[in-house]
Amino acid sequence: MSRKPAPPTGLRNGLKWRDGRPRWEPSPANRACGFAGVDLRDHAGAWMDRGAATTAADARTLWARFVRDAMRDDDQGGKARTMLRSALDRLPPLPTETVARRQRELVADLIERARAVLEDREPGVTDALTRTPRSVNAMVEAYFADPTAARRVSPGTLKVYRTMAKKLQARFGHVRADSVTPNQIRIWHAGLIEQEGLARASANLAVGAAGAFFQWAMLQDPPWINTSPVSRLRLAPAQGRRVFWTLEEEAAFIAWCDANGYADVADAVTVCLWTGARQIDVAAASIDALSGAAWRYVPIKTHKKGLEALPGLLPPVARRVERRRSEAEKQPIRHIAGDTPFLWNPKTARRHSSASIGERFREARAAALAADAVPATFSQKRLQDTRDTCITRLFDADVSLTRITAWTGHAASAAETILREHYVSLREAGAAEDAAKLNAWAEREGVVLSA
Numbered sequence: 001m002s003r004k005p006a007p008p009t010g011l012r013n014g015l016k017w018r019d020g021r022p023r024w025e026p027s028p029a030n031r032a033c034g035f036a037g038v039d040l041r042d043h044a045g046a047w048m049d050r051g052a053a054t055t056a057a058d059a060r061t062l063w064a065r066f067v068r069d070a071m072r073d074d075d076q077g078g079k080a081r082t083m084l085r086s087a088l089d090r091l092p093p094l095p096t097e098t099v100a101r102r103q104r105e106l107v108a109d110l111i112e113r114a115r116a117v118l119e120d121r122e123p124g125v126t127d128a129l130t131r132t133p134r135s136v137n138a139m140v141e142a143y144f145a146d147p148t149a150a151r152r153v154s155p156g157t158l159k160v161y162r163t164m165a166k167k168l169q170a171r172f173g174h175v176r177a178d179s180v181t182p183n184q185i186r187i188w189h190a191g192l193i194e195q196e197g198l199a200r201a202s203a204n205l206a207v208g209a210a211g212a213f214f215q216w217a218m219l220q221d222p223p224w225i226n227t228s229p230v231s232r233l234r235l236a237p238a239q240g241r242r243v244f245w246t247l248e249e250e251a252a253f254i255a256w257c258d259a260n261g262y263a264d265v266a267d268a269v270t271v272c273l274w275t276g277a278r279q280i281d282v283a284a285a286s287i288d289a290l291s292g293a294a295w296r297y298v299p300i301k302t303h304k305k306g307l308e309a310l311p312g313l314l315p316p317v318a319r320r321v322e323r324r325r326s327e328a329e330k331q332p333i334r335h336i337a338g339d340t341p342f343l344w345n346p347k348t349a350r351r352h353s354s355a356s357i358g359e360r361f362r363e364a365r366a367a368a369l370a371a372d373a374v375p376a377t378f379s380q381k382r383l384q385d386t387r388d389t390c391i392t393r394l395f396d397a398d399v400s401l402t403r404i405t406a407w408t409g410h411a412a413s414a415a416e417t418i419l420r421e422h423y424v425s426l427r428e429a430g431a432a433e434d435a436a437k438l439n440a441w442a443e444r445e446g447v448v449l450s451a
Contacts, residue, residue, distance in 0.1 A: 008050050015040075015057035022053035030064045033071060035110070038174070043102040045171060045187045052099075056106045063110035070117050084114055094179070101179070108135070109174045134224055136172040136180065136213075140165045143216045153212070154301075164209035167192065177217050178225045185210065185229050204235055244389040245273060249378055253365075256373040261346075262364040263323065268343055268357050269386065270320045275311035276390030276408035279383050280354035286339035287328065290321045299409045309409030358383055 008017055014025045022040040038060065040053045048056065066087065069080035091111070095101045112133065143149050144165075150158055171188050172180055185207060192203040211230035218225055250273060257266035271282050271290065280300050289295060294312050313321075321342065328340050343352035345360070352360075361383045368374045387408070394404045405412050 011057075012054070013057045013061035015053055017053075021047050022050075022057075024057045024060045026064065030061075030068060033064075033068050035064050035067075035113075038106060039170075040106070041171070043098040043184070045184065045191050052103075056103060059103060059107050060110065063107045063114070067110055067114045067117060070114065081118060085118055088114060088118070094176075105175050105179070108176070134176050134178065136175055136177050137169055139177045139217050139224060140169055140213055143213050146216065149212075149216050160205060161209045161212060164206040165213070167196075167206050168210045168213070177214065180214075180229045182229045182231075182233060186233060186235075189233075189235060200236070207233065207235060243380060243382070243385045244392050245381060245385060249374060249381065252374045253368055253378065256368045256371065257364055260364075260367065260371075262360065262367075263327075264344060264346060264352065264357070265360050265364045267320045267324055268352070268361065268383065270316050271342070272383065272386035273390055273393075274314050274317050275309075276387050276394075277309065277311065278354075278387055279357050281309075283341075283343045283352045283354050283357055285342045287321060287325050287342050288339060290317065290342055291325075297409075302409065305411070307409045307411065309407065311407045 011017060014027060014030075016023045016025050023037055024040060025037045026035040040048045040056050042048050042052060047053075066080065066084050070077060070084045072080065088111070094104055144162070153161070168188075171191075172184075189203050189207050192198045192206055193200055198206070207230060211228060214225060214228040214230050217223065218228055250269070254266040254269060257263060257269070268279060268282055271277060271285075272279060275282075275295060277285075277295075277297075278299060278301060281297060284300060285295070285297070289297070290313060292313065294310055296308065296310050298306065298308050324342055324344070325340075327344070341351040343357055344350075345352045345356050347360075348356070365374075365378065365381070369376070369379055391404055391408060391410070394407060399407070401412065401416060404410070
């Protein structure tokens, strides 16, 4: 077994070394003043070597001492403030050379804290460390404090943004927003995958959230930044799931659900598979909305795009709707907000939400697998896969792409991507059928392929 290299010895000025990761930690006196520790990474996001880390730790310790002395209320504090003002007046502009620029960035919060002390903007012990004007930290906090920005996205998206904001702040928090470069964002993205172990889809979400914050900064008056470092990155997309339900899996699972107290799951699965609707839209639907020849609705997830979905309602859906209608007529309380919900949670006696039907599906899937009622491959199936499965079935039924997008409410490019990259290439039956057509054409042209 290989042994971890021993950490360097003789470290000074708060420099700590943990498994190759240098960090500056404040002394008790500095911590009492509100100075927090900082990970020491270079301009590319990699951990600094000993030389660069020592330089950064020395600089942070020196500036922390300057600010700490200037915060004193005695004569010594007055002298320290005079010296600090002189030092700030002589401070050169932010360097353009990457290494020197990064060293300045690592003390930018202390420099701002020094200015705050001299201007008496934040007397006493404050949390100015994380609120450098025009920093990435300040940008993120201002974004979430802006009610207009919050209204532009769904609550679910806002929740994702809050999670991913922490990753952005951990890397760029104390850096000025206008100093972040596209290459730094690209390197950060790669680090999220290679160093932190995030899936590519999650890393792409982090960059997407960062793009929303930087876009907000561009739209301020005056703007914080002129261009966003996230635009035109062209990051590789995450690979699709390449999973679809077979008719055999559908029949076996629905029959088991109906026989074992999971009729609500069978309802959801059937409507999702045969309409291509997301589970959140089916959860929001009423019995009346699903009772005609077609179901016209605007998908909740993409409602701001205004793409309407209009799937036809086939007999499998009609049978589930009638089952639910008969069940609802036997319930004492049937109507909620003027309609009768289609998806009903028997465990809570409430309308299903997207989360609750997802939980019930996973519970039913596990039980059906344990009972050996479905193939072992069904363990990989998700309720979300039903939407793309419906697209595949429509394509196999020779429905045109234009009709498919009208049915599901997809953008044309999204539906085409699903068919081209995820599903059509996997359909062996379709490939065999196409091969037969090509063979027949060759024979008509007099080409003997068997020779």
